[in-house]
Amino acid sequence: MATVDTIRNGLINKILAIKNKDFLVALDTLISSSEATSTIVEISEEQKIMLQMSDEDIKNGKLISQEAMDKRNLEWLNTL
Numbered sequence: 323m324a325t326v327d328t329i330r331n332g333l334i335n336k337i338l339a340i341k342n343k344d345f346l347v348a349l350d351t352l353i354s355s356s357e358a359t360s361t362i363v364e365i366s367e368e369q370k371i372m373l374q375m376s377d378e379d380i381k382n383g384k385l386i387s388q389e390a391m392d393k394r395n396l397e398w399l400n401t402l
Contacts, residue, residue, distance in 0.1 A: 337349070
């Protein structure tokens with residue numbers, strides 16, 4: 323498994339070899355748009371209540387598997 327430094331250095335070497343300006347501009351746009359942001363998302367009181375209810379369901383074992391949910395959804399879709 324390559325380390326972060328190995329991957330980063332490999333990418334730098336590849337970028338240094340690129341001569342196509344449009345490609346570099348597109349790559350710069352891609353990298354700039356994926357930078358981590360520290361935006362704080364505010365949630366409503368209703369959303370907080372729903373999250374608390376979800377936590378309680380998890381604590382009480384009120385869960386359903388993805389397969390069971392898929393089956394339930396397909397059954398519902400077939401009734402439409």
